[in-house]
Amino acid sequence: MFTKILIANRGEIACRVIRTARRLGIATVAVHSEADANARHVRLADEAVCIGAAAARESYLRGDRILEAARATGAQAIHPGYGFLSENEDFAEACAAAGMVFIGPPASAIRAMGSKSAAKALMAEAGVPLTPGYHGDRQEPDFLAERAAEIGYPVLIKASAGGGGKGMRRVDRPEDFAAALASCQREALNAFGDSHVLVEKYVLRPRHIEIQVFGDTLGGCVFLFERDCSVQRRHQKVLEEAPAPGMTPERRAAMGRAAVDAARAVGYVGAGTVEFIVQPDGAFYFMEMNTRLQVEHPVTEMITGLDLVEWQLRVAAGEPLPLTQDALAIDGHAIEARVYAEDADKGFLPSTGRLLHLAPPLEGPHVRVDTGVEQGDEITPHYDPMIAKLIVHDRDRPRALARLRAALAQYRIAGVTSNVEFLQRLVATPAFAQADLDTALIEREQALLFPAPQPVPDEVWALAALAELQREAAEAAAGDAASPWSVADGWRLNLAPERRLALRCGEQTLTVGAQPDAAGGWWLSIGGTRLQASGRLGPDGTLAARLGERRVQAAVVVSAERRQVFLDGRTWPVVRVARLQAGGRGDEHGGGLKAPMPGKVIALLATPGTVVEAGTPLLVMEAMKMEHTLTAPARGRLQAFRFAVGDQVSDGAELVNFAAEAAEAAGTGAAA
Missing domain, CATH: 3.30.700.30 (Glycoprotein, Type 4 Pilin)
Structure with missing residues (x-):
């Protein structure tokens, strides 16, 4: 076993690895950006090294600086967590060349599964079922549009290199294909450095079920059952649970065999996840393989009683898998909710700021909170705005769901807007309670999830x-008790x-x-x-x-x-x-369209001087690796853009000069 490892990541996964390593007697080294100098994972680790500026490309994506930090501190291995360099074959190869153990699969396996199109070709050879679609190398817009028409709408455009919902769009009509393709390619290039996409048939009412696999260096490979990750927004998971509701032993065995076949086809080592799209009739298709530990791995840990990070460390050290397939069993049911700093009522817009108050539910045998932040920490625009993962476990799904509802009701967060109330509404919907799951559940339940404002009680x-x-x-x-100005009793003359x-x-x-x-x-x-x-x-x-x-x-x-x-x-x-505050609410934003958060302008979609209808897309901002399209609030004239493509903008910055039709007709030139 290792004596010292370096964690090349941040947030809750870095904290999680540190806790497991400490339990095993392994010293830890944290790397951090300048923005994370006082982050929780830095405070928990035995040593810490600053590797660059706040932007991930200047710090957490700098494999050379991470390797320098590992050599300087005497680390024997590097745990990449998830995201950042966890699925980067060049980094895995650089670790091997430097004599450093990469706690993950070999570079060849990452490379084989790193391109969704190449992975699908490999899976076809291995006999794993595939979704109909185009997975080739040609990327001309007209050619891809022709393939989409052949496949039949709706189709799904997906970035070939990457995941997390980035560079992914559902397209229902041919006339929307070109714009969706351009947006996907921009987002994929920004997030993964590769604009290559594939086009697949969009399965109606699909479930997203993934199989946790684990391989060792001695040829052993097992699957640790399944997780249902169907509840998503913008193709990003919101709730995950294990086992999948309604899963039969026969289907579990078939999906498990397919997942193990996929892993063996690439000589897989370590923790990985084979993801499938499942039709209502139970037919399943290979979607992709994530060659890393997944965000939602705690639900698997809760139903198996295992520590998957410990398994990673032992396998990377050359040990065999701790258990064989016949020794693995499911105990109870677990559900995970991702607690984010975001405003669900404003299109899940990320929220930044300081966590002035953070009170999670009490942890115990049935409740677990994995987090990378504490009260007083800051959610910045530089990284994913996850606050925590809330995981509950009980002997069956109804009891686990009751635990989750109670735990969410206890969560208190102030300083940033969070999705806790949205999660409460989500888990209370009849569809989720009855396990009527598919990837469009949130869209189907809009009326329940986004109710009209109610009077304040x-x-x-x-x-x-x-x-x-x-x-x-x-x-x-606490002040001067003798001073009459310290008395706030509401005294009034003759009343x-x-x-x-x-x-x-x-x-x-x-x-x-x-x-x-x-x-x-x-x-x-x-x-x-x-x-x-x-x-x-x-x-x-x-x-x-x-x-x-x-x-x-x-x-x-x-x-x-x-x-x-x-x-x-x-x-x-x-x-x-304030009683003397004059006029209005006092905190309203006047003027035109404002940036909803810090970010970068990446596309201008309308022509200055033209009249546009309400809802017309005007510009696209990129923030926290996701695109946000700002639209015209009313019919009116787009007078000018205040920023150019590539400009960084601050939260609340006026982005355009826009004159609503009524104001323009009156000759005021006022902004809407």
Whole structure:
């Protein structure tokens, strides 16, 4: 076994490898960018080396600097995690040339599976079922459009080198093919350095089921059952579970044999995943092989009781697989939810900022949280915005699902927008609860997943007001008690004392009246309701409150100008409005189209001076390795672009000069 390894990655996977290595008595070296100088994986490792600037291409994608760090620190092996260089055959070869063990498959296997088109040809020879499509080398747009027409719409365009949903588009009509192809090729070139794509038949109502395989250097190869990863958005997984609901022993065995055949065909060593598209009738087709550990590997660990990172380390050290196929068994059911810093209500737009408050559910035998961040850390625009993976396990799917719902209700995040509430709605849909799964589940369940805004409950206004009053009282107690300015009791001449707090949540604004009661609490006036409230605000924002006859456990966390109210598993961003603030909401963005986050302009799609309809694509931004298309908010004239292709833009930057039709007709030239 190794005595010291280097982890060539960041985030939760780096933290995970460090924990397993420490348990095995192996010293660890973390590499990091300048942006990650104080990241959690850096703090956990025994040693750390800075390898470059924030941009991944200047740090985590610099194999030469990673190898320098490994040599300088005396590491014997390099664990690549997933993403970055984990599936880079050149890096694997460079490790071997440097006398360093690459904790992954041989470069030949990565190369064989690295090109989706070449991999499919290899799988055809091995007898693995394939999806109908074009997997060749010709890339002329007209030629690919002809192949799409022959295959029959809908089709799926996919980047040949890569995964994670990048460089992938479903196309339903011939007239949309050219634009989708160009977008896929741009995104693939940016993410993987290769614009090559393939075109396949899009299977209607498909399930995405993958098989975990493991090979050793002695010729052993097993499969550790399956994971259902059907619940996706933009071809990126949101929920994963094991075993796959409805899987029969016969189909599991057939898919397992196909996966092992695929692995053996390329001389596979280490952890890998063979991914299949499965039709409603159970027919399955090879999609791709990920030659690395997958993000969702914890659900496999939970149902097998195994540590797959430990298996990686042992196999890389030349040991045989710890277990044979007949010794492997499934115990219970596990589900993983990916907790991201993103705004689901705004097209899953990534959110950046500091994690001012981060309180995950308590871990135990049934609940596990894999994370690379802690409270106070920052989600930056440089890397994937994952906050954590929440994994639950129980003896069957209904019990595991109940665990997941309870754990999500306990998650509290402030400082960035998260997808926790979206996940709560997702796991509560009848389709997911009944295991009616396919890759279009999120699109099918739009009405349930994105409901119309509802009025803010009175309890939320009451908790926000109560927390403000408690906070003011604590500040006053810490100040000069003799000063009359420290007294915030709402005293009024010839009238009963009353405070008035102006609060806003979304589009709703309300003034809460607060009069002290004899017991040290408050009478709160909320609209036409009068409510007695009292409570104790903890230093972490927890609020044990009594609202009328109801006792509640909540939290009110200060997040910049917001007071995030956490109640019954939901979050409300409440803003305290200054009484003297004049006019409007005070935080509205005027002017034209603004950048929703930091990124780079990669395409201009309209001509300045032309009149465009509402929804017309105007420009494309790239941020966090994904493309975001900004569209016209109304019919009007695109007057000018403020940035050129290739320009970096900051969050909130005005991108275009745009005059809505009504404003233009009035001669104002105002931006929409």
